[in-house]
Amino acid sequence: MLGVMNNAIQIVEVAPRDGLQADPADLSTNQKVELIRRLIAVGHTRIEATSFVNPKAVPKLADAEALMDAVPRPDGVSYSALALNQRGVNRAIEAGVDEVVGVVVASETFSQANQRASIAESIDRWRTISETAQSVGLKTAVTVSAVWGCPYEGRVDANKVLDIVDELAETEPDELALADTIGTAVPNKVAALFEAVAQRAPATILRGHFHNTRNTALANITAALNVGVRTFDSSLGGVGGCPFAPKATGNVATEDVVYLTHEMGFNSGLELQELINASSWLETQLGHPVPSLVAKAGGFPQPR
Ligand code: ZN
Numbered sequence: 001m002l003g004v005m006n007n008a009i010q011i012v013e014v015a016p017r018d019g020l021q022a023d024p025a026d027l028s029t030n031q032k033v034e035l036i037r038r039l040i041a042v043g044h045t046r047i048e049a050t051s052f053v054n055p056k057a058v059p060k061l062a063d064a065e066a067l068m069d070a071v072p073r074p075d076g077v078s079y080s081a082l083a084l085n086q087r088g089v090n091r092a093i094e095a096g097v098d099e100v101v102g103v104v105v106a107s108e109t110f111s112q113a114n115q116r117a118s119i120a121e122s123i124d125r126w127r128t129i130s131e132t133a134q135s136v137g138l139k140t141a142v143t144v145s146a147v148w149g150c151p152y153e154g155r156v157d158a159n160k161v162l163d164i165v166d167e168l169a170e171t172e173p174d175e176l177a178l179a180d181t182i183g184t185a186v187p188n189k190v191a192a193l194f195e196a197v198a199q200r201a202p203a204t205i206l207r208g209h210f211h212n213t214r215n216t217a218l219a220n221i222t223a224a225l226n227v228g229v230r231t232f233d234s235s236l237g238g239v240g241g242c243p244f245a246p247k248a249t250g251n252v253a254t255e256d257v258v259y260l261t262h263e264m265g266f267n268s269g270l271e272l273q274e275l276i277n278a279s280s281w282l283e284t285q286l287g288h289p290v291p292s293l294v295a296k297a298g299g300f301p302q303p304r
């Protein structure tokens with residue numbers, strides 16, 4: 001897995017994409033740009049900015065081109081964006097993203113519902129997307145989603161996930177993510193699947209994407225850290241699901257991940273108090289509280 005300094009971890013901030021697309025609030029392009037500006041100010045260098053999918057399918061991210069036109073472009077900050085077909089990757093390249101992200105769902109029913117394609121068709125689409133992105137020198141990452149549970153099929157067979165990983169590894173992505181899309185994973189299963197995937201795709205950097213739907217995200221991140229995963233997605237404030245909805249499905253909160261990992265001796269390069277401040281600002285923009293606990297409690301108490 002990641003061969004750099006053992007205590008360095010990397011956080012990919014997904015609030016602008018995975019977070020906002022599911023939030024009840026409708027932020028303007030200017031508000032999104034301001035969010036991204038603040039994410040950079042707290043130290044983020046990898047930001048999942050938007051999605052180049054059909055605007056009718058994801059109306060909240062219909063401003064993908066306008067957003068990419070307006071975001072600051074400081075050195076060392078990399079923007080990723082989702083693309084699910086040839087048209088999407090063409091738009092992403094045209095808009096100047098640094099990294100193209102694809103998704104393959106690990107369960108057939110969810111794949112049909114979510115992507116309107118079978119798993120095999122999604123893998124084929126990813127091959128095209130990946131070739132196009134690589135041909136112009138962009139980084140690529142592919143997420144296998146719903147690997148620990150599917151809303152339609154229930155438990156997902158790990159061998160099926162590994163078969164998908166084998167095919168995706170052939171496209172030589174810079175990174176491969178395993179996603180607990182509906183927040184059903186538990187630590188021992190997280191560790192086991194990451195270890196098995198690392199054996200199948202030893203040359204690929206692995207990333208974890210956890211939702212805190214059943215309050216297991218930080219436990220799952222700890223388990224992944226213990227088997228060598230050093231790259232994680234998280235969302236400022238934990239946005240990514242309506243906090244008032246009966247089935248809230250928020251992403252794990254960046255400030256909660258930073259508190260946990262920094263207290264454990266890892267370093268993400270992010271500043272906790274500044275993250276908490278950014279999270280409070282985000283609440284004012286969304287017009288509702290965010291689910292993060294560290295945003296409420298603050299960091300480790302200082303002696304008084
Ligand atoms: Zn997600």
